Amino acid sequence: MIGLFARLKLRLLRNALRSSDGALGLILFTALALVGGGSIALIVMGLNDAERVTVAPLIGGVITLGWLVGPLLFGASDETIDTSRLGTFGLDPRALAGGMATAAVIGPGPLAAMLPLLGLTSQAPTIGHGLLAALASVMTVVFATSGSRLALTALGAGLRKRKSRDITTLAAGLAAGVVGLGGQALAVAGGAPSIERLAPIADVVRLTPLGWSADAIGRASAGEVWVPLVELAATGVLIVVMLRAWVDVLTWVLENVEESSVETDVGGHFASDAPGSVRPIRAVLAKETRYLRRHPRYRVQVVSQGIVLVVGGAPFIAAILSRDPQAVLLGCIPGLTAGVTGSNLLGPDGRALWAESLALPTLTPVLRGRSLAFALLGLASAGLITFGTAAWTGGWKFVPIALCAAIGMALAGSGVGAVTSVLAPTPFPDDDSPNPFATNAPGSGCLNGLVTVVGVFVGLAFAAPILIGLAQAREDAAWGLLVIVLSPIYGAAIWTATTAWAGRRATNRTPEIVSILAA
Amino acid sequence: MPPSATPGSRLTNAVELRGIEKSFGQKRAVDSLNLIVPQGTFFGVVGPNGAGKSTTLKIASGLLRPDAGTAIVDGLDVWSDTRAVKQRIGVVPEDLRLFERLTGRELLEYVGLLRGLDRVVARQRADELLDVLDLTEAGSRLIIDYSAGMRKKAALGAAVLHRPKVLFLDEPFESVDPLSVRVLRALLERLVEGGATVVFSSHVMEVVERLCDHVAVVHAGNVVAEGPTAELCDQRRLEDVFAAAVGAEAAAVDLDWLGP
Numbered sequence A: 001m002i003g004l005f006a007r008l009k010l011r012l013l014r015n016a017l018r019s020s021d022g023a024l025g026l027i028l029f030t031a032l033a034l035v036g037g038g039s040i041a042l043i044v045m046g047l048n049d050a051e052r053v054t055v056a057p058l059i060g061g062v063i064t065l066g067w068l069v070g071p072l073l074f075g076a077s078d079e080t081i082d083t084s085r086l087g088t089f090g091l092d093p094r095a096l097a098g099g100m101a102t103a104a105v106i107g108p109g110p111l112a113a114m115l116p117l118l119g120l121t122s123q124a125p126t127i128g129h130g131l132l133a134a135l136a137s138v139m140t141v142v143f144a145t146s147g148s149r150l151a152l153t154a155l156g157a158g159l160r161k162r163k164s165r166d167i168t169t170l171a172a173g174l175a176a177g178v179v180g181l182g183g184q185a186l187a188v189a190g191g192a193p194s195i196e197r198l199a200p201i202a203d204v205v206r207l208t209p210l211g212w213s214a215d216a217i218g219r220a221s222a223g224e225v226w227v228p229l230v231e232l233a234a235t236g237v238l239i240v241v242m243l244r245a246w247v248d249v250l251t252w253v254l255e256n257v258e259e260s261s262v263e264t265d266v267g268g269h270f271a272s273d274a275p276g277s278v279r280p281i282r283a284v285l286a287k288e289t290r291y292l293r294r295h296p297r298y299r300v301q302v303v304s305q306g307i308v309l310v311v312g313g314a315p316f317i318a319a320i321l322s323r324d325p326q327a328v329l330l331g332c333i334p335g336l337t338a339g340v341t342g343s344n345l346l347g348p349d350g351r352a353l354w355a356e357s358l359a360l361p362t363l364t365p366v367l368r369g370r371s372l373a374f375a376l377l378g379l380a381s382a383g384l385i386t387f388g389t390a391a392w393t394g395g396w397k398f399v400p401i402a403l404c405a406a407i408g409m410a411l412a413g414s415g416v417g418a419v420t421s422v423l424a425p426t427p428f429p430d431d432d433s434p435n436p437f438a439t440n441a442p443g444s445g446c447l448n449g450l451v452t453v454v455g456v457f458v459g460l461a462f463a464a465p466i467l468i469g470l471a472q473a474r475e476d477a478a479w480g481l482l483v484i485v486l487s488p489i490y491g492a493a494i495w496t497a498t499t500a501w502a503g504r505r506a507t508n509r510t511p512e513i514v515s516i517l518a519a
Numbered sequence B: 001m002p003p004s005a006t007p008g009s010r011l012t013n014a015v016e017l018r019g020i021e022k023s024f025g026q027k028r029a030v031d032s033l034n035l036i037v038p039q040g041t042f043f044g045v046v047g048p049n050g051a052g053k054s055t056t057l058k059i060a061s062g063l064l065r066p067d068a069g070t071a072i073v074d075g076l077d078v079w080s081d082t083r084a085v086k087q088r089i090g091v092v093p094e095d096l097r098l099f100e101r102l103t104g105r106e107l108l109e110y111v112g113l114l115r116g117l118d119r120v121v122a123r124q125r126a127d128e129l130l131d132v133l134d135l136t137e138a139g140s141r142l143i144i145d146y147s148a149g150m151r152k153k154a155a156l157g158a159a160v161l162h163r164p165k166v167l168f169l170d171e172p173f174e175s176v177d178p179l180s181v182r183v184l185r186a187l188l189e190r191l192v193e194g195g196a197t198v199v200f201s202s203h204v205m206e207v208v209e210r211l212c213d214h215v216a217v218v219h220a221g222n223v224v225a226e227g228p229t230a231e232l233c234d235q236r237r238l239e240d241v242f243a244a245a246v247g248a249e250a251a252a253v254d255l256d257w258l259g260p
Helices: A002-018 A020-045 A049-074 A093-104 A108-121 A127-158 A162-189 A195-205 A209-221 A226-255 A280-294 A296-321 A325-341 A350-359 A364-393 A396-423 A444-473 A477-508 A510-518 B053-060 B082-088 B104-114 B119-132 B148-160 B178-193 B205-211 B229-233 B238-246
Strands: B013-024 B027-038 B042-046 B068-073 B089-092 B166-170 B197-201 B214-219 B222-228
Touching: A002 A020, A002 A093, A020 A049, A020 A108, A020 A444, A049 A108, A049 A127, A049 A195, A049 A209, A093 A127, A093 A226, A108 A127, A108 A209, A127 A209, A127 A226, A195 A209, A209 A226, A280 A296, A280 A364, A280 B104, A296 A325, A296 A364, A325 A364, A325 A396, A325 A444, A350 A364, A350 A510, A350 B082, A350 B089, A350 B104, A364 A396, A364 A477, A396 A444, A396 A477, A444 A477, A477 A510, B013 B053, B013 B197, B027 B042, B027 B053, B027 B197, B027 B214, B027 B222, B042 B053, B042 B178, B042 B205, B053 B068, B053 B166, B053 B197, B082 B089, B089 B148, B104 B119, B104 B148, B119 B148, B148 B166, B148 B178, B166 B178, B178 B197, B178 B205, B205 B229, B205 B238, B214 B229, B214 B238, B222 B229, B222 B238, B229 B238
Parallel strands: B042 B197, B042 B214, B089 B166, B166 B197
Antiparallel strands: B013 B027, B013 B068, B214 B222
16 A cells, blocks of 8 residues: 555656646745755754754754645645545555555655755764664654644544534634744744744744654754653654554544535525616625635635734734834735735636636626735725724824725735736635645645745735835824825726736636636 | 628528637547537537537637637637627536535526626526526525536526527536426527527437437537438437447447456
8 A cells, every 4th residue: 555655646746747737836846845945954954963952843843833734724735635535445544544644755845844854864973873863854754744644634524514624724724823923923032033042942842742853853963862762752652643543533534435515505695686787896796705705715815814914913013012003004914915815816716717707708807806805805904903903002193004005005916916816827626525635636736835925026026115105104204194195096006907917818818727727 | 501691690500610620638629620500409419428529519619719710609700709709608518617605596696797687687587597497495505515407407597697699508418307307498498499599418319309400410529410300310319320420339348257
């Protein structure tokens, strides 16, 4: 089974390289991951013993959390985690677990994750310490994969019902946000980032299972033996417990493949009683607002916006806590993230785009309605934060500045999102897929992530004039007035231009986009 | 072949496909295909799996760009008068993807609004269609919770809501129960009586034979036989005509291990 799954994973990766979109995403992701992992490896190789002991548990913690949270938030490119496809084959759960674990460590992501661990291991003073560090590296990977697969298999089984899927996605998003917030807050509290100031965080992480085996690598590379051995023994026990739990969950999943969703009576009308036609953009917007409430993938995007918001706002905690009135300006951050959450507007229900393309002369209203929905989502968050911080700090005079800046940035960002959505439309898997973590095809998750990153930078570039105005407006009322007047106009102009361009391109390439999304 | 008349003129062909070619990688799905669908007909497209039926219908309805050839619908070029063609057609593709998180009623009303119908008209027609299609009770449930047959019916409702002049249906009766088939047939016949043209593909020969006044047999990406159903069949069953056209004989299954 191990060999079979290894070949399956390699075949899936090879097939991804054969499809043009998947290949692009996979190659770019591989390049970025290897450059990132290699860079960290080179950095840790240049550290002294004490510094390596500090960073090792943090690296281990990041790898484990990344393995766990990554597929949940961004979709996995790994079809080998999809147990729903394996239920009819009568497989032995133990053998299946071995195969799935093997598949989990094959691919560019795991390879990149191992590079920093190899960097740490390479600094061991003797061969004996090197072997100990190597064993700890392997156990770090096994711990991360077995924990990740246990969680994904259990969640995949539980999340077949939409409501529990939504709740878990929300919880995981919040957990990731809290982790990011905590890390940022500790870093900010310590002043400028440096390895010494990471020590308090490392001390916390190495006390948790997330950091045990990685801490063993760091300590072994620094010449220690007994503490690493104790940490590895504890990690080994935990791995055995997790593997047994995983086999139990797999057994249950394989015996309960079909678990249909619960029918829900939603009710309601789309068209009102009042006569008169409706502009298509309003109809699309109305549909999108329903989707924001009803579609798990949309909720993932909402959650990811919340994470960006929490992580992005973390450096300003001190300003909020000290009741600095200027903290109200933070309310514009959700406007900045609108482009991130709306970077793949056609993904969630792209398979039905054919219906909109036939019903409308152009796809511009579709893109505008969808991007506007995400802009409004960002503005709702902006309003909450702006008024909340104003009530806390008393900085009411900054409220109109923050809101107008948010409008400008949300419009500009969502316009950019419309462009990335058309340039790289990425389909999500079937809406009723029993595997809530899979992307549509190998490589598509990588592509989606990369497009999002590019969209973030372009969105930031468009938002730069507003951010400059905001910086000036902290001290100068005239700049504040300029931001209030010009930001919405600027954002509307960017939104109009970008969505018009995206709409024209989408209309001209409708058959191609429909084909990509239907794949 | 008669030339295509100007849009709106009488006795024009509803659909004209000339020299259509389409490949997917190395596979040639449609190969120099020519197909004429007279206006006001109930036109059936039959063929074995992988013959190119769905590809042909997608090209004719503007959902798939051909590598070569011209597609004319109601006298308008699909690829140069795309907007006008879209206003005249309705489509139910085989691979049915709808807006899963809308209810059946919301789906019909949404499509109606996109088609530019008045709000009241969209709502009224949606309710009437749900009633005719026996989906009134299910109208307030999400599409994702629909059975395959219910999805077909909802998709058909969305396709006819704006009263199209040409309706393309890919396997419209697949997964639909016999009673619902009767309802769908009645709805489609009503549409044809009103002057519209219905082009549909199907594997169910009996349905095609009973329903269609014209038939085309597609094989290996080309039309190998076509004409009025009565002439084409000439006292034979359509299934036999089909088998003869595609060169299929009664297959001997040489798999001893399956049993004697």
